[in-house]
Amino acid sequence: MGINATIFAYGQTSSGKTYTMREITEKTVNDIYNHILNTPERDFSIKISGLEIYNENVRDLLNSESGRNLKLLDDPEKGIVVEKLVKENANGDQHLRHLISICEGEK
């Protein structure tokens, strides 16, 4: 019953995709946790996955053990899914920022 959104950054090398997305993810994390603070009557569960598609190979950015070529499957209920893609629970805004920084390869 929620809202799905996709932000797709496209552009040539050094055009500012990574720079722009960092700003957007930071604002998004702030918005999510402000909304949670302002909605005490509800329980929220925040999960994050990270994947990279590079040279047509799919890699799990939160699970370096899973190799560099995860399979895409057509699930009858969920649609296209990446097999075995890890979903981490975020238990707070700092933890979510930490998980995002792992996806960016900083930790």
Ligand SMILES: Nc1ncnc2c1ncn2[C@@H]1O[C@H](COP(=O)(O)OP(=O)(O)OP(=O)(O)O)[C@@H](O)[C@H]1O
């Ligand atoms: N709006 C901006 N203001 C100031 N500096 C910027 C801006 N956008 C990008 N830069 C700087 O330009 C450089 C290249 O940007 P960035 O790394 O985001 O490019 P990219 O599109 O992700 O490139 P690549 O395709 O190689 O990953 C970086 O040093 C970044 O800090």
Ligand SMILES: [Mg+2]
């Ligand atoms: Mg980049």
